[in-house]
Amino acid sequence: MSLEHQIHHVFNNFENISSNEIIKILTQIKPKFKNQIISDYLQGKIQKILELNEEFEKKKQCKALIPYLDWYMQGI
Numbered sequence: 001m002s003l004e005h006q007i008h009h010v011f012n013n014f015e016n017i018s019s020n021e022i023i024k025i026l027t028q029i030k031p032k033f034k035n036q037i038i039s040d041y042l043q044g045k046i047q048k049i050l051e052l053n054e055e056f057e058k059k060k061q062c063k064a065l066i067p068y069l070d071w072y073m074q075g076i
Helices: 003-016 019-032 036-051 055-063 066-073
Strands: none
Touching: 003 019, 003 066, 019 036, 019 055, 019 066, 036 055
16 A cells, blocks of 8 residues: 555544554655654654553544645645
């Protein structure tokens, strides 16, 4: 499944996708941002999510990072 297809899958089925899957996708797009500051910030957010124990809280934090998926799809 291509990265773009995975992102569309997240957009269409967010509630049914695990936080680990979302983090995996975010990790793949992180180096593709042209601005290193954005990549570093995203890495910090990913790390904080990975440190959480509860899936509910992880999903809540992942939801806040959905704009990164949207930006990637727009070609930024």
